[in-house]
Amino acid sequence: MTISLPWSRKDQARIEPLVEVDANLLFESTEVEVEAQVQQESEWIWRPLFILTLAGVVLALWYAGIREYVSWIDRQIGYVAVEGATRHIDKSAVEQGVWREINAPLLDIDLQQLHESLVTQPWINEASIKRSWPAALEVELTEEVPVARWGGRGLLNHEGDIFWPELKPEYASLPRLNGPAHETVRIMQQFHDLSQLFSRSGLRIIGLDLEARGAWNIELDNGIHIIAGREELMPRLRRFLDVYAAQLADRADQVVEVDIRYTNGVAVRWRETSENSADKKK
Structure with a gap:
């Protein structure tokens, strides 16, 4: 008689048939992985x-x-163009001056040095210089515009800058201002204010001097020279205008100088006439 134990049947149920593997397949799989x-x-x-x-x-x-691009743009300058509305600047002379300053290819040229050499010329107020391709320089000039004479040789522009060109007869009609060089703006403003004051009396100022000690002297278009001093300038000038209208206007051609530095009046220096000369000889 055969006895089947429970655990014996359980082990038999777990037994599975073995799968046969082809060895060639294993070798082929290994070769694929290696490759x-x-x-x-x-x-x-x-x-x-x-x-x-x-x-x-x-x-x-x-x-x-x-390198090829740089060598193409950094060539020797072949053209200089000078532009700008000018009356007194010789553009051909400016162009020749720029050519004399050129000592390097286009990219290496010192534009700041060129600018400084241009603005030192008396009639050039400002200059703009830029590179242009192929191989050219463009120069744009702004000319000085004089608004007054400065002393006997110079001119003033609207910003109060002094420049020293060769004076031309056409600027003889400009007002003549003079004084310390660092006071140009103050002198121009004073001229403007005094011109408005005198114009109400039909007088025109053609000269204004500021002395180093601060005293003012005025020259009128009728030839009268006014010594105004430095204190209480506007009250003294108003008093002069009152005196001028009341007593001097009819004889303005005989007046040389008026000193208004007095508290209650003015001192008048008259021109010498033939009668005065005769009286002096007697």
Whole structure:
């Protein structure tokens, strides 16, 4: 009699048939894996090398292109153009002066040095210089506009800057201002204010001097010279205008100078007439 134990049946139920594996398939799978690994390692080695080589070629081409471009734009200057509305500036002379200053190719030229050499010329107020391609310089000039004479040789522009050109007869009619060079703006403002004051009495100021000690002297278009001093300027001038209207206007051609530095009046110096000369001889 055969006795089947429970655990014996359980073990038998777990027994599964073995699967037969072909050895050739195992070898083929191994070879595929090896080939894939070799290919992966080969790509890991050659891909960075290819990228570096390509980058080197691109950089070399870029550098060659930059050198070619720079050599094209950094050529010797072949043309200078001088522009701007001018009356007194000789543009041909300015152009020749610029040519004498050119000592380098277009990109290396010192534009600041060129600018400084131009603005030192008396009639040039401002100069703008820029590069232009192919191989040219463009110069834009702003000319000085005189508004007054300064002393006996100079001129003043609207900003109070003194410049010293060769004086021309056409500027003889400009008012003549004079004084310390650092006081030009103050003198111009004073001239403006006094001109408005005198114009109400039909008088025109053609000269205004500021002495170093601060005293003012005025020259009128009728030839009268006014010594105004430095204190209480406006009250004294108003008093002079009252005296002028009441007593001097009819004899203005006989007046040489009026000193208004007095508290209650003015001192008048008259021109010498033939009668006065005769009286002096007697």
